[in-house]
Amino acid sequence: MAKTRASRFKKYDGGDPLAAPVDLAEALDAIGEDVMAGYSPERAMREFLRRGGRDQRGLDDLARKVAERRRELLQKHNLDGTLQEIRELLDQAVLEERKEVARDAMMDEGDRALREMQLENLSPNTAAAVSELGEYDWQSNQARDDFEKIKDLLGREMLDQRFAGMKQALENATDEDRAAINEMLEDLNDLLEKHSRGEDTPEDFAQFMDQHGEFFPENPQDIDELLDAMAQRAAAAQRMMNSMSPEQRQQLMELSQQAFGSPQLMESLARLDANLQGLRPGEDWGGSEQFGDGQGQGQGQGLGLGDGTGVFQDLADLDSLADQLSQSYGGARMDDLDLDKLARQLGDEAAVDAKTLQQLEKALRDGGTLKRGSDGQLKLSPKAMRQLGKALLREVADKMSGRQGQRDMHKAGAAGDRSGATREWAFGDTEPWDLPRTILNGVGRRAADATDSRLLAIDDVEVQETEARTQACVALLVDTSFSMAMDGRWVPMKRTALALHTLIKSRFRGDALQLIAFGRHAEVMDIEELTALDAMWDKGTNLHHGLLLANRHFRKHPNAQPVLLIVTDGEPTSHLESSGEVYFSYPPHPMTVAYAVRELDNSRRMGAQTTFFRLGEDPGLARFIEQMARRVDGRMISPELDDLGAAVVGSYLGSRDAGRPGGVGGASGVEGYDGMSPMRSGYGGYGGGWFGGGRGYWVDD
Template structure:
C-alpha cells in the first residue's frame, strides 16, 4: 500500500525514462552464481528455496564485493529513526502556539486599554475620563473572564469589541489561519498549493467531499455487480477503476488542484485520502486528553458547517471500511521537548505513518516479489541511498535466479530446477575442496598404460597380448628408419607400434547418510549432506560412468534419489538402523557392475533393526539382536566384495569399538573425523580409491 500511495503522491513530475543501453548506465548486474553459492548451505540444510530466499532477504548478502543490506537491518534503522523523532518532539506545540498567540493578542489589547485610560486622565475632561474608565474596566473584566480552553477564548474574543485595531487584526488573522489549518487537517487538504484556503476554496472542498462520497457509492454498487469468482483484490480494483474511469476523470478535472499527488485511478485517489485521514486520526490519538479536547473544541467552534463535517465523517467511515490496515488506530508516544505546530505535526504524522507502513511491508515480505510493492524513492527518503539500492536489488532476486534457470515457479511456489541441484553439488564440492590442491581433485592420473577400450592418442611398441590396434604411420616410419628407405617397405614385428588405450574402471558407490535426530542436534547434518551433494557432483561430472546411490537411515532406511537430495532432512524419530541401510545398499549395488563400496556417515551406534516381519525395532542402549543383525549384513556385503568405509562424527567409545569390528570383518577403513573435516576425508578418499582401482587395472 505504501508503494501505491507514494506513487500517486509523486505525480507526473517523477516519470521514468527508458533508453537503449549504451554502456554508460549503472545497473545491478551481479553474479547469480555468487548469489546462489551464498544460499548453498541453507538449501542443503532445509532444501526449500523459498525459505532460503526469506533468510537471504532477512540477513542480506554480499556479491561482487558489494554489500546488500538485509531487511532486519533496515527494520532496525526504521525503528531507530521513529524513536528519534518521538524523543525529540512534543505535540503540545499544536495548541501551545495557539494559546501563546491568544495571550499575545490579549496582552496587546490590555496595553491599548492602559494607554486609553491614561490618555483620558491626562485630557482633563472628567466626563470623558469617567466614560473611558468605565469602558476600560468593562473590557478588562471581559478579558479577565476569558475561559481557559482555546475554543472558549476564541468564541468570547469573536464577540469582544477590541480597543486596539492592531490586536483586532492579529486576532482576525489568527482565527482565519486556524480555520484554514483545521480545514486543511480536518478535511486533509494538506497540499503545497492550497495553503491559503479562501471561502470559495472551502465551499469547493465541501463539494469535492460530497462528490467523492458519491463516487464511493458508485464503486460499491459496481463491486457488488462483479462476479464473486474474481477473488484477487488487485484484479477487482483494476476492473472497478476501468468501469469508473470516466467519472474519475470528470472529478479530477474539477478538483484535481486538491491533489498534487496526481492519482491516475480512483483506487489511487482513495488511498491518498485514506492515508491523509489516517494520519490526522493518528495525530489526535497521540495527543493527551487535554490536547485532544482543545483541538476538538476549536474544530467545533471554527468549522460550524454541519454538512461539511457530515461529508468528512462519511468519507472517513467509507475509507476505514475499504482500507482497514491504513493505521487508523495507531498512536505515538511523543516524549521530547521540541514543540510541533499544526502544520509540522501533520507532516510528522505522515512521516511516522510512512515509517510504519514500510516497516510492516518489510516485516511481511516473505519473498523477493513482495518488495516490488515498496516505493524506492520514498524508501530512499526514509532510509538513504544504500537501503534503497539494496531493496531494488533484493526485489529482483527471484527474477534473476529464474532467468538463470536455477528456480522455477510452480503454482505460486518456487522450486529448484535440475540445473540448480547440479549447482548445489558443484558449490558443495568447491567448498569442501577449497583447501586442497586443485591438481589432486577429480583426475584419472595413470602411472601404467595398457590395453583397454578408450583411445589415449599415444602409441607404444607392440607386445604379445596387446590388442592389435596398429598405428600405420608410426609402424611404417619405424620400418623406414630400420631399413634406410626404399620401396617396397618391408615390415617386421619389431616395427609394429600400437595405440595405447585406457582401461575403463567403473566404480559403484552407495553413500549411507545418517538421518537420525542426533545429527542436527550435534550440528552434524549439514556437513554430512554437503558431502552427499558433493559426491554426486563429483561422480556425475568427473566419473559419469560411475554409479552413486544414496540411502538415508534412521528408524528405517530408504533410498534417496539425487534430485531429492536438496529437500532431504532429518527424521523426527529415534533410531539408527544401519542393518536396514546395509540391506538396501547391497540391493542397489547388486544391480551394478565394477568395484563396489559403501560409504557410511554416522554419529551413533546401531540402535534399530528390521525384524523378520518387516517391522522396525528400537532399543537404547543397543540390543544384542540389533548388533547381530547389523553385523550379519556386514558379512554379506563382505562376501559380495563390497567394501564398507565408515566416517564417524562425535564417536563414542562404544561406536568406535563397533566400527572397528566392522572394519576387521570387512576390510574397509574407519575414519574418526569432525564436521569440519568430514568432506575433505570422504572425497579425497573416494578419489584416491578411484586412482588405486585405475592403477591396478593398468599393465
C-alpha cells in the same frame, strides 16, 4: 513528413547502473543449507530474504529501520503545536493591548480599569480566552492584527489537514481566496455525493478538475484516485484528533468555529469528512497513537494540525511498510513492497536494497533455481542442486588442498587415459582442449546471438577428461538414526553426500554411485530425496540392511572397483530378519552385530575398498569400528564435522586411484588421510573385541 517517436523518461530509481546482475551463489548456498536442515525451499528462500547476505540488507534490517523511524516520529513530536501557536499569538495581542491601554492618555479612567480587568482575568483555557475576546473592541491596531491572525491560522490549519500545503499557500489570503475555497468545497461535496449515488460521470470529474485543479497537486486521474488521496489524509487527521487529550480536542473544537471567522468553512469540512468516511469506510478512522507522555504532550516539537496530519500519514505508511516487510500474510511476494513509499520514508538506499531483494526472489523463482513439484510445493531444481553441489565441492577442495598449497581440484582424475567425456574449462585446468566441441560451441553461440561476432569465447572452451583407472562402483552409506539429528550431524551428512554426488556426476561420470540411508531400516535414495530428508527420530541403526543394499549395487557392476563408504555415529542396533521385519535392540544384540559382520565380509569378498567415518567421541564405538575396519582391510577415519565432506571425498579419490587395500595410505587398518584438517586416527590397542557400558560383543575372525 515522417513522424518521430517521442522518447519517454522516468525518474531513476536508484542503485548502481553498472552493477552486475544479482548473484545467486550466496543465496543458493544459504537456501541449500536450510533445506538440508529440514526447511522447505519456500521457507528457506524466505529466511534468506529476511536475513540478507554479506553485503545485502534483508527484510529484517529494513523492518528494524521502519520501526526506528516510527519510534522517532512519536518521540520527536507532540500534538499541541497549533494550540501553542495560537497561545503565542493571543499572548502577543494581549500584551500589545495592555501597552496601548496604559499609555492612552485620552481614555476614560473607568473604561481603562474595565479593559485592564478584562485582560487580566482572561481564562487560562486558550479556546475560552479567544472566545472571550471575540467581541472585544481592540484599541491597539497591532493587537487587533495579531488576534485576526488566530482566525486566519485556524482556517489554514483546518484546510491543511485535508489539503496538504494549504497552510503555506493561504498565508495572507484575501477574501477572494477564501471565497474560492468555499466554492471548491461546495463543488467537491456535490461531486462526492453524486458519486455515492452512482450518478456521476467522467465528465463531471473532468469539469471539477478544470475549475479547481490547483487545489490538488497530486493530479488525480479519476474520482477514485481523488477519493483515495483525500480519504487517507482525512483519516490521518481523524487519528490525530483521536490521539489528543480530551482537553486538547475540546479546545480545538471550540477554536475551529473561529476559523476564517466563517462558520461556513467548518460546515463544509464536516460535510466533506462525512462524505469521505461514507465512501471509504475501510480507512482507519478510529485509530490513535501515543506521543510524548501518552497524552499528546511532551518535550518534542509541537505539531500543527496540517503537519500533524502529515506525520500521521507517515505513520500509516510505516505501518503499511512493516506489514509488507513482514511477508507474513497469505500469498506474500516481494513485489508487494512499495518502493516509492520506502524511498520516501527511509531514503533511496533502502529502496535499492528492497529492489535487489525483489530481483533475487524473481531470479530464484523464474531462473530455474526453484521449481514447483506435482504437490504444488517449491523444490530445489536439478540446476540448483548442481550449483549447490559445485559450491560444496569447492569447499571440500579448499579443505583438501589448503594446507598443502595445492591448487583447486579441477582435474577429473590423474593424468592417464582419456575418458571420452568433456567439461567446461575452468581456471587452472591443464587438460587438452576438445577442439570439435569447442568450435561447435562457438558456432552455436553465434547462431543464437547474431550480434556476437567473436570467433571463440572463454565459455566455449571444453577440455578432455582423463581417467586414472577403471570404473568404480561406489556405495555411500549414511546413518540417519535419531542420534545424527540430535547431535547436529544431519546437515554435515547431507552436505557430504551432495559433494560426493556432484564430484562423481561432473568429474567421474563413468562411476556408479548409490546413496543409501540407514536408520531403523535402510533405503536407496536419489540425491534430491536425501537432501530434502527431514530429521528422522526413529531409533535404530540398521547397518546390516544398508550393507545388503550396497552389495546388491556392487553385484550389478561386476567389472567396476567396489568402493564402500560408511558414515555413522553409532553401533548397529537393528537388523533385517529373513521375514523382512526389522529387529531392534539396545544395547545391540549379538545377532545384530553378526548379521552386519556377515554382509561386511561379503563386501570384502567382492573386493570392496571400505572406509568407515566415525562421528562422535564414544570410545566403545571407536573400538568396534576399528575391529570392523581391520577385519576387511579397510580404514577408519574420525573427522571433525566440518571436515566430513573432505574426508569422504578424499577417501573416494584415494580408493579409486589405488586399487588395493588401504587406498592412498598403502596400508590396511585405521589411519588418517592426506590433506585434511587434524583428526583423531590410529588406535591405542586391539584386543579382538569391544566393550562399552558393561556390554561386550566379539567380532570374530
